[in-house]
Amino acid sequence: MVGLMQDWPLTLDRILDHAKRWHGDQEIVTRSVEGPVVRTNYAQVHSRAKQVSNALVALGICPGDRIGTLAWNTQRHIEAWYGIMGIGAVCHTLNPRLFAGQLCGIINHAEDRIILVDLTFVDLLAQLRDRLPTVEHIVVMTDEAGMRGVEIPGALCYETLVAAHSTDIEWGGFDENAAAGLCYTSGTTGDPKGVLYSHRSNFLHTWASLSADVFGIGARDVVLPVVPMFHANAWGIAFSAPAVGAKLVMPGPKLDGESIHELLETEGVTFSAAVPTVWQMLLAHLRGSGGTLSTLKRVVIGGSAVPEGIMRAFRDDYGVEVVHAWGMTETSPLGTIATPNGTIAAMSDEDQLRYRLKQGRPPLSVDMKLADDDGRRLPHDGKTFGKLKVMGPYIARGYFKAENTTILDEEGFFDTGDVATIDEHGFMHITDRAKDVIKSGGEWISSIEIENIAVGHPKAALCAVIGVAHPKWDERPLLLVKLKEGETASKDEFLAHLRGRIAKWWVPDEVLFVDDIPLGATGKIDKKLIRERMRGYALPAT
């Protein structure tokens, strides 16, 4: 028997429709790529997004076609998104921080027909232009004045294009499972992996993110997404802010501490989201300038683990709550959030910190499990490590152009590639990447935990731990240390620093002092390269 409720497909155009109808006057403030702060509102952005749709149709775009965007967080990027998605085309957000060759590979894999690009990235795109055979048009997101320096033959001016088209076009009318967005993972190995979001998955993710224990934003909030729209939909904020009629503050290209602080204060921001690096820059600026945070209440931090110092500084020095979240491109991205439950909230601030520094618990519709190498479930005891696998309506089941290669296990879970524990409160804690975990005598050792403690040694600048082959234990940990300039140290100093802080059998078999620990494009330690460099290394016999 079928229920008798209205048929109302969950398509994303309805989110901006809602914002226009019920929060039309609500502001969207952008620090523009050209420089000045630009003010608009949901009603105007809705109209202009409709004009974008008509422009795309005039350029021959059909449902399912991919349109690339290479752009900062701006009101134009929002317009373009909804303009693309509203007619059933697919918005492919490109990460300008990728190497040119990666960018090229991804655009060609996606077969983007049009690319919308910010002035900042015009030169980058110009240098690739000849290697992008599927790209028919490049639209520069500026006005005619901004076009003057643009040196891409045939490039179109966004403002001229928008002005040339009417707002008269219908959105939606397609299945809610239609593709809406395409975002490639930042993985640097193997084939490009494109996550193809559907209208339904992004819509459900929006609702999941809006609940009080997740983002909990409302119409009174002023939301500044520092996290870029090309990082898993700005963690969904490009949908969730209009969904509730929150004021939206878009930082454009300037993400330094001073620029972000200025926007936080002048626009009365209450809620923001970014990776730890951004907050480190902001806190450094505040310390240097003596600045305060007079309206900010809550920041969500994800992308990598929140350093304890950031959480303490926000809490103790500025009265801002830090909410730690975890996710990945494949999880839309909100997988877990470390909001206390009732039991944890009743603890002292110090005790709460232990949980707040974990990656947290899943919101409604996300399920997680820990599994061993054979796929068996492991206990949620806060100690046992396992492969972290996740399931839910906004989690990927496959990659673009690889639909038939399942990435799910028999129970339908996606393997995140992380290794984690889950405690008795359901709080998940990532202990390592699966490929970096050290398997010693059938047990797992977290390379990251040892690194985090080792780098706390006053003489250490950078530390890396990798597993090295061992005849008896399979693998044993090796610690590489890059000392601070001018320092000297012994193996025993570092081992003494570790002892008592980690299990005895976790203590590395050897410590090597090196003059370089390589970092990847995203600033993380490049263990793959370290393992290559150390190939053939043998631990000293004990």
Added chain:
Amino acid sequence: MVGLMQDWPLTLDRILDHAKRWHGDQEIVTRSVEGPVVRTNYAQVHSRAKQVSNALVALGICPGDRIGTLAWNTQRHIEAWYGIMGIGAVCHTLNPRLFAGQLCGIINHAEDRIILVDLTFVDLLAQLRDRLPTVEHIVVMTDEAGMRGVEIPGALCYETLVAAHSTDIEWGGFDENAAAGLCYTSGTTGDPKGVLYSHRSNFLHTWASLSADVFGIGARDVVLPVVPMFHANAWGIAFSAPAVGAKLVMPGPKLDGESIHELLETEGVTFSAAVPTVWQMLLAHLRGSGGTLSTLKRVVIGGSAVPEGIMRAFRDDYGVEVVHAWGMTETSPLGTIATPNGTIAAMSDEDQLRYRLKQGRPPLSVDMKLADDDGRRLPHDGKTFGKLKVMGPYIARGYFKAENTTILDEEGFFDTGDVATIDEHGFMHITDRAKDVIKSGGEWISSIEIENIAVGHPKAALCAVIGVAHPKWDERPLLLVKLKEGETASKDEFLAHLRGRIAKWWVPDEVLFVDDIPLGATGKIDKKLIRERMRGYALPAT
């Protein structure tokens, strides 16, 4: 092109699964029908709900079959709900406040195969038993001790039934559009109108209710739904509390001020929801006893308009925020909520009150319009009255056994039967029921607004306004006044009281003093009966 996200049907069993897995220890506290306070948790309720499922299957229940519940808000009612819905059967919540004849008609219309009944209502059901041909089993929600006084031949004992079955059964696996719940509207006229909720509609309603501007509850909240589960799913709380792992406090049969106050304080309730009458009883008790509200932060009030005095008392005397909500059985029920947006929140408390006393604005996925008699859209200017029509994924498109009779207009909107205004902030304000509005010279007059002002006259006990036929204006308002005991008053006193408070042309043509103003089953003025009594009445010539 179809997105590549996981196929994860929105079935309601997943909500209790989530609560069990991630908040299994969280308490559900019930003031039981038998008397004592009973404590359980989500993990245990999940297990017992599975046992209920097996019991139902053993009794021959198949997907789509209707199971009635005639019960208070208790942990057993929650178990029964999820046990019924988990196997694809339909939970038909029966309102015990209906007249016996109505109840009988509704059970027979629904063709309930089993009825689960609380001890309180056994006698009511016993008296109907012979007129319920489709009902094969009656299950009394008590243990063997409680069964002693039960005088329904063949009645089954709930606890014995649960204990006899295992927890081993799969839930879900059906389409998310499958029917989950059936709830008849409280309308006393015409054929029974059953709203058939789907798993999808209730799931989406859950998410809508969880956003910060709606209920905004989380795992730290302690939630007391006074609103019964037979009133549009306790406004969804039977789903939304487990969805976020909130502690649930179930009041059982005792809804008086003292009993509710005791639970609020002993269980540390932070959030509650009920109709105005309940809060009037609570406030009266608090005033009499000198009691306080030490943990309560927010109450949602709906079902009928919030009297200003209740909102002020909660705010000024007890520091509790009142959130006014509007909805109906057909809207699952959350249609609107009067949470301030940024502009309203910046106003003084007094100015905010003007908006907080309105029914409010729609959450994401609900759309509304005002229409005239010809279906034309009317402006949202805060003054123009129109028929209120609503649309969304958790709003009904038809009634049970009347699937082919559409109740939607050409744009897909459902006519609520209310007359309302919508202001520039999108705040909707119900001014009347469509059938009670007075049409004078082509313009609409709100009978309710005149009544509300007239009853503010110090001599008035009750006031009712109806439209009476008029040769020139079609209809003109007539005011009926029931005076407080011992009072005498003149027509002019009442007209003087109204003048200046309402538009001149709204002032009633006549005032009649009566010794009785009839009330319906739900305590509202029975205008239908008044109109019948006044049939043939002619206004004095002016």
